[in-house]
Amino acid sequence: MRPQRIQIVEVGPRDGLQNEPLSTLSDRITLVNALAGTGLSHIEAASFVSPKWVPKMADADKLFASIDRQAGVIYSALTPNIKGFEAALAAGVDQVAVFASASESFSQKNINCSIIESIERFEPVLAAARQHNIRVRGYVSCTLGCPYEGAIAPARVAEVAQVLFEAGCYEVSLGDTIGTGTPDQAAAMVEAVAAQVPISALALHFHDTYGQALANVAACLELGVSTIDSSVAGLGGCPYATGASGNLATEDLVYMLNGLGLSHGVDLTKLVAVGNDISQRLGRKNGSKVGQALRKKTS
Numbered sequence: 001m002r003p004q005r006i007q008i009v010e011v012g013p014r015d016g017l018q019n020e021p022l023s024t025l026s027d028r029i030t031l032v033n034a035l036a037g038t039g040l041s042h043i044e045a046a047s048f049v050s051p052k053w054v055p056k057m058a059d060a061d062k063l064f065a066s067i068d069r070q071a072g073v074i075y076s077a078l079t080p081n082i083k084g085f086e087a088a089l090a091a092g093v094d095q096v097a098v099f100a101s102a103s104e105s106f107s108q109k110n111i112n113c114s115i116i117e118s119i120e121r122f123e124p125v126l127a128a129a130r131q132h133n134i135r136v137r138g139y140v141s142c143t144l145g146c147p148y149e150g151a152i153a154p155a156r157v158a159e160v161a162q163v164l165f166e167a168g169c170y171e172v173s174l175g176d177t178i179g180t181g182t183p184d185q186a187a188a189m190v191e192a193v194a195a196q197v198p199i200s201a202l203a204l205h206f207h208d209t210y211g212q213a214l215a216n217v218a219a220c221l222e223l224g225v226s227t228i229d230s231s232v233a234g235l236g237g238c239p240y241a242t243g244a245s246g247n248l249a250t251e252d253l254v255y256m257l258n259g260l261g262l263s264h265g266v267d268l269t270k271l272v273a274v275g276n277d278i279s280q281r282l283g284r285k286n287g288s289k290v291g292q293a294l295r296k297k298t299s
Contacts (some may be wrong), residue, residue: 001032001222001223001224002221002222002224002245002260002262003221003224003225003226005223005226005262006008006187006226006227006228006262006263006264007042007203007226007227007228007264007265008040008041008042008043008171008227008228008229008230008250008253008254008256008264008266009042009043009044009073009203009227009228009229009230010035010040010042010043010044010230010231010232010250011044011046011229011230011231011236011247012028012031012035012203012233012235012236012250012278013028013031013032013035013043013044013045013046014045014046014047014077014078014230015044015229015231015235015247016231016232016233016234016235016236016246016247017056017057017235018020018033018054018056018057018161018236019056019236020056020235020236020282020284021033021056022282022283022284023056023282025058025059025062025063027278027281027282027287028045028063028237029063029066029067030277030278030281031274031278032063032067032075032160033067033068034274034278035072035232035271035274036067036068036069036073037070037270037274038267038270038271038274039264039265039266039267039270040050040073040250040265040266040271041072041073041074041218041265042073042074042076042095043073043074043075044068044076044077044078044097044229045060045063045064045075045076045077045081046060046063046064046077046078047077047078047084048061048077048078048079048083048084048085048088048091048093049078050061050085051086055259057231060077060087060088060091061087061090061091062220063230064077064091064092065091071120071157073165074094074095075093075094075095076093076094076095076096076097076137076192077091077095077096077097077098078097078098078099079093079097079098080098080099080111080121080122080125081122081124081125082123082124082125082128085124085125085128085129089128089132089134091136092108093134093135094134094139095134095135095136095137096125096129096134096135096136097136097137097139097173098122098125098126098136098137098138098139098140098164099118099138099139099140099141100115100118100122100138100139100140100160100163100164101115101118101140101141101142101146101159101160102115102140102142102143102146102152102156102157102160102251103133103141103142103148103149103152104143104149104293105146105148105149105175105250106141106142106148106149109148110124110141111147116162117141117206119163119164123167123180123205125274126167126168126179127168129168129264130168135170136168136169136170137169137171137172137173138161138164138165138167138169138171138172138173139172139173139175139205140157140160140161140164140172140174140175140249141175142159142175142177142178143174143175143176143177143181143189144176144180144181144185144186144200144216145176145178145181145188146177146178146182147178149295151243154189154191154192154193155192155193155194155247157174157189157192157193158193158195158196158197159194159196161174161196161197161202162193162196162197162244165196165197165201168241170201171202171203171227172193172197172201172202172203173203173204173205173210173227173229174189174193174202174203174204174205175205175206175207175229176205176206176207176213176216177206177207178209178235179206179207179209179210179212179213179231180209180210180212181210181212181216182216183212183215183216183219184219185216185220185221186204186206186216186219187219187220187222187223190202190204190220190223190225191223192299194223199223199224199225200224200226202225202227203225203227203228203229204216204217204220204225204227204228204229205229205247206229206248207236207246207247207248208234208246208248208249208287213247214245214248214252214253217248217256218260219258219261221262227248228253229247229248229249230247230248230249230250230252230253231246231247231248231249231250232249232250232251232271232274232275232278232288233249233250233251233274233275233276233278233279233288233291234238234246234247234248234249234252234286234287234288234289235247235278249275249287249288249289249290249291250266250271250275250276250288251271251272251288251290251291251294252288252289252290252291253256253270254266254268254271254291255268255288268290268294269294272288272290272291272295275288275291276291276295279291290296
């Protein structure tokens with residue numbers, strides 16, 4: 001049941017850098033261009049949201065105007081409302097993403113509305129995307145735990161994922177936003193969602209706060225999930241989760257996939273160089289264990 005080909009969605013330039021205090025527009029452009037040279041075929045490059053709420057994602061239009069687009073690479077962006085979608089469309093984004101939460105409390109704290117209201121907000125986005133033939137990806141946050149509610153029932157995750165899929169999202173990415181999940185929990189959640197949404201339309205977006213992200217991915221690969229979100233150098237983290245250490249590092253994911261004999265198209269050596277460079281630019285420790293190990297080995 002384990003797939004032989006894995007699609008990696010690189011979220012470092014968006015989900016990673018939106019929480020990195022020292023990143024600049026120049027850093028973001030450099031990172032996107034460098035990642036495209038590693039063999040990654042889907043890069044979530046920016047977020048078209050108000051800079052008032054996410055200041056590090058300001059000037060998304062300038063980023064898309066400045067990057068060197070590579071053939072065969074999808075450059076996507078988060079567009080939580082119709083205003084963001086229209087800006088992304090004008091910037092020439094290849095795909096867009098919308099998001100909802102499996103936690104009512106997290107939805108209220110994060111975007112100041114209920115789960116139902118959040119879904120109503122992006123219905124115009126889906127309609128406009130269909131009109132312009134742009135694919136829409138859906139995110140579900142807090143699938144394995146919430147900083148306010150604690151454990152989240154898999155049935156609730158399945159319900160939200162089903163709504164996104166039936167509304168027109170070609171894929172639904174299941175996020176362990178605070179990184180508290182463990183392999184059995186992750187597998188149970190994915191099994192519940194797969195009863196409502198085809199496994200081929202599911203992706204994983206696991207944070208590594210408790211060091212469980214790789215183990216969780218490995219457990220879900222056995223169920224047939226073939227798309228994994230990750231962030232170079234483990235950039236990012238959830239501002240609502242105490243001690244959140246960031247996303248699953250793409251370098252660590254690639255190293256594991258290599259060990260499993262699964263194809264993905266990414267050059268690990270080039271990827272490690274990119275992770276080390278952006279970490280140095282930001283003045284932070286590289287959050288990838290593989291990146292750290294290979295840097296020491298070659299230095």
